[in-house]
Amino acid sequence: MKPNINSNIAIIGVPLDLGAGTRGVNLGPDAIRYAGVEERLKNIGYNVEDLGDIPVNRSQAFTEPNSNLKNLNVISEVNSLLSEKVFSVMSEGKFPLVLGGDHSIAIGTISGVLKYKKSLGVIWFDAHGDINTPETSPSGNIHGMPVAVLLGLGDKSLTKIVGENNFLKKENIVYIGSRDLDSGERKAMKEQGITVFTMHEIDDMGIKKVMEEAIKIAGDNTDGIHVSFDMDALDPSIAPGTGTKVPGGMNYREAHYALELIAKSEKLVSAEFVEVNPLLDNANMTGKAAAVLVGSLMGEWLI
Ligand SMILES: NC(=[NH2+])NCCC[C@H](N)C(=O)O
Numbered sequence: 073m074k075p076n077i078n079s080n081i082a083i084i085g086v087p088l089d090l091g092a093g094t095r096g097v098n099l100g101p102d103a104i105r106y107a108g109v110e111e112r113l114k115n116i117g118y119n120v121e122d123l124g125d126i127p128v129n130r131s132q133a134f135t136e137p138n139s140n141l142k143n144l145n146v147i148s149e150v151n152s153l154l155s156e157k158v159f160s161v162m163s164e165g166k167f168p169l170v171l172g173g174d175h176s177i178a179i180g181t182i183s184g185v186l187k188y189k190k191s192l193g194v195i196w197f198d199a200h201g202d203i204n205t206p207e208t209s210p211s212g213n214i215h216g217m218p219v220a221v222l223l224g225l226g227d228k229s230l231t232k233i234v235g236e237n238n239f240l241k242k243e244n245i246v247y248i249g250s251r252d253l254d255s256g257e258r259k260a261m262k263e264q265g266i267t268v269f270t271m272h273e274i275d276d277m278g279i280k281k282v283m284e285e286a287i288k289i290a291g292d293n294t295d296g297i298h299v300s301f302d303m304d305a306l307d308p309s310i311a312p313g314t315g316t317k318v319p320g321g322m323n324y325r326e327a328h329y330a331l332e333l334i335a336k337s338e339k340l341v342s343a344e345f346v347e348v349n350p351l352l353d354n355a356n357m358t359g360k361a362a363a364v365l366v367g368s369l370m371g372e373w374l375i
């Protein structure tokens with residue numbers, strides 16, 4: 073039986089790659105579309121509407137001299153537009169499914185959801201922490217910074233998209249699959265007391281136990297759960313089409329089972345799948361993996 077998740081889905085593509093160090097993740101939304109994500113959701117019983125892409129003025133991209141925030145102007149603009157779009161979709165009573173694009177778009181997606189659901193839980197599947205600030209970032213790539221921005225840390229032109237009184241609460245975010253954290257990120261996570269289930273915890277506790285705790289953290293005492301899924305959370309053997317691969321990731325069933333448990337919780341209010349880079353892929357294997365994961369998250373196997 074289809075779980076109790078909003079039955080009207082709006083797909084929003086965000087063809088942005090300016091937050092990443094490697095080009096090509098702007099092709100991700102279409103790669104996931106061509107893998108049949110809309111058909112799959114319709115087969116489960118959802119009403120699905122594809123709203124197309126958020127415009128990205130890549131020719132205008134600019135980095136201030138001596139700044140550690142690459143392409144900040146265009147990234148802020150795209151995320152502001154995305155934030156408004158996600159908010160309007162939710163206001164119309166629909167479920168926003170955002171397809172990336174690099175992970176900097178989580179600033180727009182999650183800030184949009186936060187305008188509608190003040191107390192939001194976030195489950196962040198990723199090999200990385202994405203909690204760098206311009207001060208700690210080793211690369212200047214903004215896709216390594218969205219969690220910091222959502223917590224209110226970092227450049228004003230990004231934090232203002234979230235809004236002064238709208239920041240994500242550190243006790244409501246939980247990481248799954250971490251295995252490549254910069255030293256500044258480890259420090260930030262410790263200082264803020266954020267829950268992190270690294271690959272070690274998945275090995276140690278098993279994915280079921282990890283997810284039960286994660287769903288409690290993100291879902292108890294909140295207005296719902298958002299899933300931010302970076303394809304590099306998966307092992308590169310099953311998701312080679314992504315720009316910052318790290319060995320030793322989640323296997324196929326761990327990832328699917330994790331998302332199925334979130335579907336079962338019936339607390340899901342929004343989701344995004346990011347960092348699909350068709351230029352690095354093998355016959356759209358990673359785009360297909362994303363489309364099939366969307367199915368599991370939306371309850372395809374709770375029959
Ligand atoms: N969304 C991602 N794939 N992020 C990778 C970030 C890599 C590194 N930690 C950085 O800040 O540059």
Ligand SMILES: [Mn+2]
Pocket residue numbers: 198199200302304305316
């Ligand atoms: Mn990552």
Ligand SMILES: [Mn+2]
Pocket residue numbers: 175198200202215302
């Ligand atoms: Mn990421």
